[in-house]
Amino acid sequence: MNRLKKKNIWFVRMLAILLVVVILFPFYYVVLTSFKPGSSFYSGSVFPKQFTLDNYSSLINNSKFLLWVKNSTILGGFSALLTVVVTMFGGYAFSRLRFPGRKYGILFLMVLQMFPTSVAMVAYFKMLQIAGLLNTLTGIILIMGLGNAAFGTWIIRNYLNSIPTEIDEAAYIDGANYWQTFWKVLFPLMMPILATQFIMTFIGVYNEYMFSVILLFDPSKYPVGVGIKGFLASNYSVNWTVFCAAAVLGSLPIIILFLLLQKNITNGLTKGAVKS
């Protein structure tokens, strides 16, 4: 019986390892390819014998990659900051203050965060044109930073609901007003969710494609995700190995950010849905 059980566990273990290998193969392959010599799909076998850093050096020296990284950082950083600053007040109001229409407001937020902003692409284009913000990073920062407000408010409200109200009630009794309570008592406690919110918005903006293509015309203003498409889609040459190098370098910071904050991100996403 015991031997049978042991055999069984090894079977499960092999299955688990097989699963991991199959699922991670594309990732492994791209990392490997980024060190391959040559530039096309035909560059030798799936498993190369030679390793080179040529792709990385040509990516840094002969393309706008660093500029795209800078653009992505600016877009993500400022949008995330805007979202956090805008939503922390609203999240507090929805969690702690009582006002008429509050219940409908929460429902509205919840439904609103599921709406795709992309359906109004023409309106955004026209509005930025009127404001003179077409082909600027500022325009996209405004759309992404403010457009995330419903989701952000909803998440912060859920987080605050998990903090006992006794903490701020104690502050009221000591004579603090709402503004003081917010800054002195709750703001320090909100730091984890604000950081999570910042990173989540940053990653969301990093992954944005449609608005960048519609609203930016100048390739030197492109973010990473849009810029690297040139290595794949150009008609003259497909620069597959350089693309892989760009994919590795472009993904690395996001993977690190994500894994560092994975627990918080999962909590933020599932709070209110999965009760623990």
Added chain:
Amino acid sequence: MTYRAFSKKISLQKKAIYPKKQLKAASLFLFPTVFAITVSTVIPSLYNIFISFTNYGLNHYFEYDFIGVENYKKIFNLTQNSPFFPVLLWTIAWMVLSTLLNYFIGMFIAIFLNNPNLPERNIYRGLLIIPWALPGVIAIQMWHGMLGTEGVLNQFLGMFGIEAVSWFNSVFWSRFWVIIVNAWISFPYFMTITYAALQSIPTDLYEAAEIDGAGKVYKFRKITLPLLNKTLSPLIITQFAFQFNNFNLIFLLTRGGPRNSLGDYFGSTDILVSYTFNIMRELQQYGLTAAYGVITFFITVLIIVFTTLCLKGLKEEF
């Protein structure tokens, strides 16, 4: 007590629920959120509805006219083979298939790895998160390259003597791959939330069932599955709405193709959002684009309402 005194008391009580000071604070604290939502969502949506009734576009760029419901007539025109209906059908199929597949693959792997006899199970879970941690915009393009005619998959198949397949020129394979690649990217999310939900199921439920003589399958069917569905169903609604408008995956993997003929502005994997994007970029009929946007918006609302009614798990939130 007279009626007047009574009603006065009631109104006093009502006022007591919202003290003036709190109302003032609430309006100040709410201002940034309300402002942001108004500027970034409400005004663009209304403006979009306005544009959808005009002929704004490449040919009427500076001066455009109000043309009533012409754009909508064009979209809903059955006799002139409007692409709306085939695109909508595929969009819904795509949404349902990919959401359910992502959900069940993630759930299956989470349950599979939740085996207490595997001490290293957290390592597997940590590794399997990587597809989710990758920025999607890059991961999808990675797959686009790998599935190219000369890509690694065809090289791999070549080792077994299978001729290279031009995946993105075939309707079936394009549709197959958008769903598979989406599952590859999204399953870790469902795996993670399923795992979190599994931890929240009280163990005494299982113990009680064991005392009553319940077997493994019975416990899974009667305890695990219903409790998982109950906690996870609200997230499925969000997923439905998200997949319905998952522009990145479709556009970056297949560009919506393959297209039937050169004159078409839509391909077999185009969903409503990517098709709308094609109209804006290729046809440059902005009025028509806006009309499609309005329709997509209302369908998304319908989907949210419909799924919410179907999965009543949400009700417990309030």
